Every structure is written in C-alpha cells, then in structure tokens.
Amino acid sequence: MTQFPFSAVVEMADMRLALLLNAVSPAIGGVLVRGEKGTAKSTAVRALTSVLPAVDVVAGCRFACSPAAPDPQCPDGPHEAGAEAMVRATRLVELPVGSTEDRLTGSLDVEAALTRGVTSFQPGLLAAAHRGVLYVDEVNLLHDHLVDLLLDAAALGTNYVERDGVSVRHAARFLLVGTMNPEEGELRPQLLDRFGLTVEVAAPREPAARVEVVRRRMAFDDDPDAFAVRFAAEEAALAERIAAARSALSSVTLPDHALLQIADVCAAFDVDGLRADIVMARTAIAHAAWEGRETVGTEDVRVAARLALPHRRRRNPFDAPGLDEQQLDDALGEPEPPDDDPSPTPPDGDPDGGGDGPERPVDAQPDSGADDTAAAPEQPTAPPEPRDAPAGPGGGTQAAAAPGETYRIRRLEAPGVGRGAAGRRSRAETDTGRVLGSRVPDGRLRQLHLVATLAAAAPHQRARGRRGPGLVLQRDDLRDARTEGRESNLVLFLVDASGSMAARKRMSAVKGAVLSLLLDAYQRRDKVGMISFRGGAAEVLLPPTSSVEAGAARLTTLATGGRTPLEAGLLEAHATLRRERLRDPDRRALLVVVTDGRHTAGGEPGRAAELLRREGVAAVVVDCESGPVRLGLAGALAGQLGGSAVQLGELAAGSLAEAVRTWREAA
Incomplete structure (x- = not known):
C-alpha cells in the first residue's frame, strides 16, 4: 500500500524536524505530537518509514538482529558469524490503545507449554518494532501500566519479560512516536517527561496553505502511485540525508561551552531532574549532524531547547506546555562586557532616563491602568446571604469570581467492586x-x-x-x-450559579474546592463533566470528557446570577449520566452537587432526586448556605439523593476529602 510521502506534508516544520532528529538519533527518546484532530499527525508518522534507510537483519530471526552485531542473548540465537542476512524496509509497528501487556512485551506460548511440555517465548510488539518505529496513536488513552512498560523499554533499549515461568530479555531499540489530542485528556507529568521531544501542531490558518493541503490530499487519493512519483526525488534526498547524518553522528563534537549553555537553559527554566539536560545534549548533537556541522553551536542548542523543554516546564497539571522565547534568548545570550565609562547623566538629572516625563511623589505607584483593578484586593459586593437576582436579560449575570486556593484531597471511592476502565480510584x-x-x-x-x-x-x-x-x-x-x-470513574459536577451564590468570597471557595477535585481526577485518570443551573434552565458546560483541563477552564469563567432552577439541574444531571451510561456502561459515576439547596424556579427537586437515587448514583451535596439562620435545604436534598452533605465552611485545609468520602458510608 502506497503511503503519503513524508516530504509532501504541508508546513508542520517542528513536527517534521522532531521526527527526523529522532530518526538520526533514536537515543533522544522519541517524540510526542500534541494537536487538534485532523492535523496530519498520523499521516506524517506513517510516512516517516518511507525515508528511513533499509535495515540488514539475520534471516529467520524474529527479533531483527543485525548480522554485523547480533544480540548475544537473542532468544533465537546465538547467531553464528556470517549468518545469512536479508535486507528489508524499516518497519512501522502500531500499538493499539486496547492492547494487553502480553501482546506488548511477549509471553509464554501456552499451547506449546501445555501440549508439548516445552517452554517457548512468543514475541510481542516490542520485538517486532526493534530497529524500527513503534507508533502509539492516542497515547494519552493508553493504560498507564502499558505506558510504563513501553517507556522503560524505550529508555533501556531492552525488553525484560519475567512472567508465567518465562525469563527472557531481548533488544528493543526503536523510534517511539506518540500522538494525542489534548482535548481527550493529558498524560501524567512523569510520563510526559519520559518522551524526549514534544511538539504542538495546529492546522494552518492561512488560506493558501489550507488550499495546498486539500489539493495534495485529493491528488493522493485520486492516484497514490502517481502522487508518490512526484515526490520521489525529495523522498530519496531525505533518506540520503538521514543516512549521512547517522554516519556523522559519532564525529560531532559537543564542546564545554555548549554543555554550559544547555545547563544554563535548563536551570533558567527550572526543569526537574537532569533528563532534560541529557535529551537536549543528544538533540543538539543530532541537529548539528543533520545540518552537516562537526561542532554543536548555539543554534543547535536553541533548537534542542524548543523541542525538549516545553513539556517539562509544567508546574501544575492544568498548565499548558510552552516556552518563552525571550527567556530562552536571555538564557542563551552571552554576558555583556562591563562598561568602564560611566553612562552620561540623562537630561534633567533623571537617573532612569525619564526625560521630560511627569513628576510624581516618591511614594507614588506607577500608573498601570486597568491592571490596578485586577491587582487590587477584592472588595465585597454582595451581602452575606444575597437574594436571587431577577432572571431578566442576561439572567442578572455577575462577573466570574476567581477560584480560591487548591489543596490535596484523599481518594474518593465508589462502593463495591466495579469493572470499569483501568485507573487509580475505585476497586475493580x-x-x-x-x-x-x-x-x-x-x-x-x-x-x-x-x-x-x-x-x-x-x-x-x-x-x-x-x-x-x-x-x-x-x-x-x-x-x-x-x-x-x-478503575477510573466519572465525576459529574452540578454547580448552582444562581444569584444566591453570587457572593465573591463564597464562590471563590466553591471554585477552589471543585478545582481541587479536578486536580484529583486528573491524577486518578477520571472522566469529568460539569453542569450549571441558573435563571430558568440548566446548561451542560462540559460534556463528560477525559480533559480535566477543559473543566478547569469552564470553572474559571463560570458567572453567576438569576433564579435557582434546582430541579432542572438535577434532571439534566440524570439525562447526562444516562447518556454516558449507554456509551460507557462499566464506568461508575459520582455526582457532586454544589448548592445552598434553594429552588426558586421550576418544580420541586424531590422527584428528580428520586430518579438519581433509584439508579444508584452516588452523590454528595456541598452545602453553601451561610448566615445565622439556616434552612438546612442542602441537607434535605442530600437525603433525597441518598448521599451526604458537607458545609462550605468545612472545605478549607483539605477537609473536603473527609466530608465527601462520607457519602460512601451512607451509600
């Protein structure tokens, strides 16, 4: 089957360069390509093998041993000197998201063991990918234990199998490539760090580039062979350049000043550990070889930093990967020589060179315009227990309050033993x-x-x-x-955004608590969803998704105002959970209702609460009612849901976890 030519991919310069550098030096550690759907991620990866040099392998060896240097511990060996060799194209092995551990690493041949009484090893995908490319599409959806095995093998260059009475090791050196759509969830930070390079891709916004993409794709679909012939010369040139760079790799010099630049850059960006330094050094060497240089220079270090550091700068799971180009320039810049001549005094004796700027008192602060409002301490704009605002045009909307401080919480577990997707939350x-x-x-x-x-x-x-x-x-x-x-679960947040929740301090505390739960869901690989209700209806802000980052973004911008249609919110939660149960019947749900329990629009919430209770939905109500006189409506709602209630005042300093977990005892 004819593949789309690698050289025919339009734009995507960073992605193509990262793939090519790893082709030159697989020791870099692979590439993670992040981007929106429909951006040619898979097309480019699958096309890469067409420009990779062919490999010599020992004939009949299932582990692709090199005739020049066979693996002395190859399960199919030992191979004798001068063993028959064959030349084959570089393989692209795809690891499906639903693979099992034994399919990845290999396992005991059960049939041979039980019927013939012999121990025989059946190779897995890691053996098939040796000296080739191992590609994982949607790597963020791959089970965590498979990602651990995969990245360990990629780092060590060896696959160790100790299971079912089998003890086997074999070489597993391959170019690891993963692609993912961040909207469907992120990789854990420690796994993200194990990929050597990361690039962000997006569809071109210029009409001319988009037209060229469509033109090439349609031409390829109409006649793949003819289209491949058009780019045959460019493909051959790329293959020759990769082979030449591989040959020159060992002769490239990494001078001390380049090593110091790498260390300075990593320190300036405050990356954890030393893996970034090692990956940058290998990438810089590969880039110098790719450009035909014998010594690593500043430009090679710059390229290495742009590809190796963005995903290692994240300090919060909701932080988007990125690199400040000005900070990179500063870290790479040579120190300026000292100036022996004092600078002349600026006009009017202003030591800062202010010239004819307006005078201001010594204690006055610089005028920052609109930023003064953002930086000023929040002043209360509502009484302690505000009334519902009228749901007129805009629903009486008030500005969104910023989330409060986040904190670590304990595991929330669904009762019993489930059979959902692998994760880190409930027993299954x-x-x-x-x-x-x-x-x-x-x-x-x-x-x-x-x-x-x-x-x-x-x-x-x-x-x-x-x-x-x-x-x-x-x-x-x-x-x-x-x-x-x-297993992982679905955590569905139902947030009261009516006027009675509009007090800034209260809403900040509520958002801080929900954001803390989102952080916990990220770490435990949960799916999350978010519904708000205000005015006369409920709105699904975030359909159930693995992207908790999207949930955090929706929460930050959530505004309040209007009446309180509690029944509508519960009915929308019931409908959302029912739809999700059809899509993913094994995933259990936890409903977290954030409200003061009032209902000033629509019908009584009891009927909707009973629907959720009959279907066995575990629920907890975060009671946001305050003031000297409390009606206890949130507690009554928790009883109707068959869950438990926790006061808003108990959310600080990690107490939310203990309170939310009490729903398990009541279930």
Whole structure:
C-alpha cells in the first residue's frame, strides 16, 4: 500500500524536524505530537518509514538482529558469524490503545507449554518494532501500566519479560512516536517527561496553505502511485540525508561551552531532574549532524531547547506546555562586557532616563491602568446571604469570581467492586493487578491462571490416556485469573450559579474546592463533566470528557446570577449520566452537587432526586448556605439523593476529602 510521502506534508516544520532528529538519533527518546484532530499527525508518522534507510537483519530471526552485531542473548540465537542476512524496509509497528501487556512485551506460548511440555517465548510488539518505529496513536488513552512498560523499554533499549515461568530479555531499540489530542485528556507529568521531544501542531490558518493541503490530499487519493512519483526525488534526498547524518553522528563534537549553555537553559527554566539536560545534549548533537556541522553551536542548542523543554516546564497539571522565547534568548545570550565609562547623566538629572516625563511623589505607584483593578484586593459586593437576582436579560449575570486556593484531597471511592476502565480510584476487576483467585472463563480467555488450570486437568489425565511429559488438556480445564486493581470513574459536577451564590468570597471557595477535585481526577485518570443551573434552565458546560483541563477552564469563567432552577439541574444531571451510561456502561459515576439547596424556579427537586437515587448514583451535596439562620435545604436534598452533605465552611485545609468520602458510608 502506497503511503503519503513524508516530504509532501504541508508546513508542520517542528513536527517534521522532531521526527527526523529522532530518526538520526533514536537515543533522544522519541517524540510526542500534541494537536487538534485532523492535523496530519498520523499521516506524517506513517510516512516517516518511507525515508528511513533499509535495515540488514539475520534471516529467520524474529527479533531483527543485525548480522554485523547480533544480540548475544537473542532468544533465537546465538547467531553464528556470517549468518545469512536479508535486507528489508524499516518497519512501522502500531500499538493499539486496547492492547494487553502480553501482546506488548511477549509471553509464554501456552499451547506449546501445555501440549508439548516445552517452554517457548512468543514475541510481542516490542520485538517486532526493534530497529524500527513503534507508533502509539492516542497515547494519552493508553493504560498507564502499558505506558510504563513501553517507556522503560524505550529508555533501556531492552525488553525484560519475567512472567508465567518465562525469563527472557531481548533488544528493543526503536523510534517511539506518540500522538494525542489534548482535548481527550493529558498524560501524567512523569510520563510526559519520559518522551524526549514534544511538539504542538495546529492546522494552518492561512488560506493558501489550507488550499495546498486539500489539493495534495485529493491528488493522493485520486492516484497514490502517481502522487508518490512526484515526490520521489525529495523522498530519496531525505533518506540520503538521514543516512549521512547517522554516519556523522559519532564525529560531532559537543564542546564545554555548549554543555554550559544547555545547563544554563535548563536551570533558567527550572526543569526537574537532569533528563532534560541529557535529551537536549543528544538533540543538539543530532541537529548539528543533520545540518552537516562537526561542532554543536548555539543554534543547535536553541533548537534542542524548543523541542525538549516545553513539556517539562509544567508546574501544575492544568498548565499548558510552552516556552518563552525571550527567556530562552536571555538564557542563551552571552554576558555583556562591563562598561568602564560611566553612562552620561540623562537630561534633567533623571537617573532612569525619564526625560521630560511627569513628576510624581516618591511614594507614588506607577500608573498601570486597568491592571490596578485586577491587582487590587477584592472588595465585597454582595451581602452575606444575597437574594436571587431577577432572571431578566442576561439572567442578572455577575462577573466570574476567581477560584480560591487548591489543596490535596484523599481518594474518593465508589462502593463495591466495579469493572470499569483501568485507573487509580475505585476497586475493580481488571486485566492486571493483584491475583485473587481463578474462575471459568466466560468466552475468550483473558489471563491464564496456570496453577488452577493444571489442578483442573490433573485428575483426568489417566482417563484421557496421557502418555509422555505433556498434559492432555481440554477446553473445560482452562481457568481465567481473577485480578483486582483500580478503575477510573466519572465525576459529574452540578454547580448552582444562581444569584444566591453570587457572593465573591463564597464562590471563590466553591471554585477552589471543585478545582481541587479536578486536580484529583486528573491524577486518578477520571472522566469529568460539569453542569450549571441558573435563571430558568440548566446548561451542560462540559460534556463528560477525559480533559480535566477543559473543566478547569469552564470553572474559571463560570458567572453567576438569576433564579435557582434546582430541579432542572438535577434532571439534566440524570439525562447526562444516562447518556454516558449507554456509551460507557462499566464506568461508575459520582455526582457532586454544589448548592445552598434553594429552588426558586421550576418544580420541586424531590422527584428528580428520586430518579438519581433509584439508579444508584452516588452523590454528595456541598452545602453553601451561610448566615445565622439556616434552612438546612442542602441537607434535605442530600437525603433525597441518598448521599451526604458537607458545609462550605468545612472545605478549607483539605477537609473536603473527609466530608465527601462520607457519602460512601451512607451509600
């Protein structure tokens, strides 16, 4: 099948350069390509193999050993000197999001072990990708334990398998490429750091570039072979340049001043650890080889910093990756020589060179215009217990309050044992985790429980006429391992945005609490959703998604005002959870209602609360009522939902976690 030519990709200069530098030096550690959907991420990655040089492999070796330097511990070896060799194109191996651990790393050949009594290793995708490209589309959706295995193998260049009585190691050196859409969720920071380079891609905004993209794509779809011929010369030139850069890589010199620049840049951007320094050094060397230089220079260090540092500067999971170009220039700049001659005094004796600027008192602050308002301390604009504002045009909207301080909270667990997607929150039956026992498989065998299978088959060996070392095994003997791990959940926030919530200090505390829960959901790989209700209706601000960053953005801009349609909010939450249950029936939900319990528009909330309770939705109500006289409406709502309530005043200093977890006891 003809691939879209790599040299025909329009623009996307950073992505193409990052891929090419890793092709020159796979030791860089791979590339993570982040970008919106439809930006040719997968197209460019799949096209890369067409410009990579062919590889020599030992004929018949399943692990792609090089005839010049075969792996002495190759499971198919040892290979004799002068072993028959063959030349093949560089492979692109794709790792599907739903892969299992044994498919990735390899496993015991169960059939050979049980029927012939021999231990045989069945290679996985890591073996197939050796000396090639391993591509993971939507890497942010890959199970965490698979990402750990994948990145460990990429860092070590070796795959170790210790399972099912098999102890095997084999070389696994490959170019690792991952692509992802940030809207569908982020990678954990520690996993993000394991990718050598990261680039952000977006569709071109210039009409001429967009027209060229469409023109090339349509020409390729109409006649792929003819389109490939148009770019054959450019593809051949790229392949020759990659081969030449690989050959020159070992002769490129990294001088001390370049190493000092790398250290200065990493220190200036306050990156954690030393991996960034190592990756930058390897990238700078690869870039110098790519440009045909024998010594690493400042420009090579600059390119390395632009590709290796953006994703390592994040201090908060909601921080977007990025690099300040001016800060980079300052870190790379040579120190200015001291000026022996004192600078002349500016006109009018102004030491700052202010010239004829207006005079101001010594203690006066600079005029910052609109920034003074933003920097000034917030003044209360509403009484302690404001009334609902009329839901006129705009719904009586008031400006959005900034979220308060965030804090660490404890794990919120759904009761019982679920069967949802792998994560870090609630107990669940999973394909990986602690082995609790065995069971008869219901359909496909997921993970063999070897001891239980042997125990089931042993009593029948004489009756089955067993002869020799192998077992006489039947389908009914097979046993699945029953394992327990952790699952991720759906946390749905239902936020009262009516006029009674408009007090700035109160809303800031509420937003701080919700943002803390969002941070926890990010770390535990949950999906999140957000609904607000005000005026006369409820609105889905954020449909259930893995992108908690989007939830944080919606929360920050949430304004308040209008009446309180509590029933509408609960009904919208019920409808949202029902739709999500159809899409993902195994994922359990936790509903967090943030309100003072009032309902001044629509019907009584009891019927809607009963709908949620009958469907077993776990709920907690954050009670935002304040003042000397309290009606206890939020507590009554919690009772109707079958959950528990927590006072707004208990949200500070991490107490939210303890209060929210009480819903489990009430469930």
